[in-house]
Amino acid sequence: MAAPVPEPLLQIEGLHKSFDGHAVLSGASLAVPRGCLVSVLGRSGAGKSVFLKCLADVLRPDAGTIRFDGRLLGAGDVEAWADFRRRCSFLFQSNALFDSLTALENVALPLEQTTGLSGKEIDGRSLEALRQLELDAHRDRYPGQLSGGMQKRLALARAIVTRPELVLFDEPTAGLDPLRRNAVFSMIAKYQRQFGFTAVVVTHDVPEALVASDRVALLDQGRMCFEGVPADFSASNDGVVHDFRDSIAALGSTLAAIRRGEASSSADP
Amino acid sequence: MLRIVGRNTLSIVQALGDFALFLGRSFRAAAGSRKIVRRIMRAGFEQGVRCLPVILIVGMFTGLVLGLQGYYVLNKFGSEGLLGTLVSLSLVREMGPVLAALMLVGQAGSALAAELGIQRNSEQIAALETMGVSSYAYLVAPRLIASLIVYPLQTALFVTVGLVGGALSGSVLLGLESGVYWSAVERAVESQDVRECFTKAAVFGLLTIGLCSYHGFNAHRNRSSTGARAVSASTTRAVVQSCITVLAADYVITSFLV
Numbered sequence: 001m002a003a004p005v006p007e008p009l010l011q012i013e014g015l016h017k018s019f020d021g022h023a024v025l026s027g028a029s030l031a032v033p034r035g036c037l038v039s040v041l042g043r044s045g046a047g048k049s050v051f052l053k054c055l056a057d058v059l060r061p062d063a064g065t066i067r068f069d070g071r072l073l074g075a076g077d078v079e080a081w082a083d084f085r086r087r088c089s090f091l092f093q094s095n096a097l098f099d100s101l102t103a104l105e106n107v108a109l110p111l112e113q114t115t116g117l118s119g120k121e122i123d124g125r126s127l128e129a130l131r132q133l134e135l136d137a138h139r140d141r142y143p144g145q146l147s148g149g150m151q152k153r154l155a156l157a158r159a160i161v162t163r164p165e166l167v168l169f170d171e172p173t174a175g176l177d178p179l180r181r182n183a184v185f186s187m188i189a190k191y192q193r194q195f196g197f198t199a200v201v202v203t204h205d206v207p208e209a210l211v212a213s214d215r216v217a218l219l220d221q222g223r224m225c226f227e228g229v230p231a232d233f234s235a236s237n238d239g240v241v242h243d244f245r246d247s248i249a250a251l252g253s254t255l256a257a258i259r260r261g262e263a264s265s266s267a268d269p
Numbered sequence: 270m271l272r273i274v275g276r277n278t279l280s281i282v283q284a285l286g287d288f289a290l291f292l293g294r295s296f297r298a299a300a301g302s303r304k305i306v307r308r309i310m311r312a313g314f315e316q317g318v319r320c321l322p323v324i325l326i327v328g329m330f331t332g333l334v335l336g337l338q339g340y341y342v343l344n345k346f347g348s349e350g351l352l353g354t355l356v357s358l359s360l361v362r363e364m365g366p367v368l369a370a371l372m373l374v375g376q377a378g379s380a381l382a383a384e385l386g387i388q389r390n391s392e393q394i395a396a397l398e399t400m401g402v403s404s405y406a407y408l409v410a411p412r413l414i415a416s417l418i419v420y421p422l423q424t425a426l427f428v429t430v431g432l433v434g435g436a437l438s439g440s441v442l443l444g445l446e447s448g449v450y451w452s453a454v455e456r457a458v459e460s461q462d463v464r465e466c467f468t469k470a471a472v473f474g475l476l477t478i479g480l481c482s483y484h485g486f487n488a489h490r491n492r493s494s495t496g497a498r499a500v501s502a503s504t505t506r507a508v509v510q511s512c513i514t515v516l517a518a519d520y521v522i523t524s525f526l527v
Contacts, residue, residue, distance in 0.1 A: 056399050058395045082401060085399065086401055089399070089400070092392045092395070092396060094392055096391060096392040096393050096395065096396035097393075098388075099391075109400070109402070112303060113302075113400070113402040114400065114401045162400075
């Protein structure tokens with residue numbers, strides 16, 4: 001018998017978003033259970049980042065509803081959104097670190113601006129976050145002086161320093177080699193379990209997402225065409241899921257066919 | 270033709286309204302912002318200390334040129350003794366506030382527009398909003414408040430250095446009695462002139478730093494270009510509009526105060 005799915009912390013229904021008449025999201029829905037790591041998969045340009053930015057209020061959806069912890073986040077409900085922002089962090093694909101601030105100042109920024117903590121408490125919590133992500137030796141360095149992986153960890157330190165209940169990750173492994181992709185996914189999974197936050201990760205890295213996630217969803221043509229546990233995703237016979245999941249196998253068959261064609265043509269007299 | 274005029278008029282009114290809302294939101298957001306004093310000090314340093322050399326150099330040369338030109342013109346009428354009056358009133362009433370503002374736009378305003386444009390491009394402004402931090406309060410308001418302090422101070426410095434430049438031209442180079450020059454300065458400048466000078470400086474500061482912030486902050490709204498080009502276009506627009514605004518505002522304020 002399958003384990004019961006925890007109640008959703010985030011519930012998205014029928015999200016629509018268009019740019020200049022071009023529909024990117026057309027009724028995307030997703031339930032994010034509390035304490036789970038949910039990966040939203042999809043091809044490049046499928047609207048994954050737009051979907052995530054609508055959740056974070058960076059973009060305003062044309063239609064649809066978002067509920068956080070049972071509360072509707074209405075378009076003009078300033079108080080509900082303020083509560084959501086207090087309890088949620090967003091990790092941008094570009095990290096969005098302040099290049100004129102040191103690593104410590106970057107991490108301390110949300111605490112300084114959104115809490116009434118004293119300077120000593122802010123420093124203590126920021127240093128703790130840096131230490132947990134093994135960046136305490138680089139506290140006085142600027143983001144430009146850190147490697148790509150360190151910048152990613154610094155962005156994560158800034159995201160978790162406020163002890164959020166929900167962290168949204170926008171393509172955290174974009175442009176990374178396979179080893180670094182694995183490292184980023186294991187870092188997300190490790191800290192998600194350590195700090196107990198709920199995570200939504202937007203990515204197109206299928207193998208890593210299937211291993212690290214509790215649940216996966218597949219976004220295609222503006223809608224979620226699959227939502228479930230990784231085992232069901234692996235076993236699904238749905239055409240879109242099959243194409244996306246088995247793209248490497250498909251590439252292998254295509255290449256094998258090309259090679260066979262070359263071999264037969266070279267064997268021709 | 271009428272349609273084009275109407276459309277342009279509407280877009281100008283819309284832009285003015287948008288700019289006024291931008292300033293209003295920034296000042297309102299400043300009210301509840303934490304640790305804003307530190308950020309005002311930092312903005313004051315960027316606008317003030319970093320612009321000091323250019324203010325001193327331009328102020329000195331403006332005074333030197335005014336002294337030279339003024340001396341030769343007044344000499345024709347045998348009125349060299351009024352050189353102090355000419356230099357001081359030119360500097361205090363017009364040239365000081367206007368030239369200091371233009372120098373500050375060139376140095377601090379352009380840097381500000383580019384910085385905010387890059388922050389918009391690299392999603393730093395969006396990151397602030399997702400953290401629940403008002404980007405108006407964090408990035409714009411400290412710069413606006415600092416400009417209200419820095420511009421009048423820089424203008425005062427510009428005028429002082431300009432007066433010294435006028436004295437160097439008139440007294441040291443052209444042989445006018447130093448006491449004659451400085452007593453003419455003292456007699457000519459009244460408290461009303463100083464008030465006018467500081468009022469202009471504060472208004473120019475608010476308008477130019479406001480415009481540079483506005484264009485940098487909204488670099489992503491540029492429809493004709495994106496990315497680095499959008500930042501460069503918004504910086505250019507910020508500097509050009511700020512310079513025109515300084516001269517237009519100077520005329521309006523002068524016509525009210527004279």
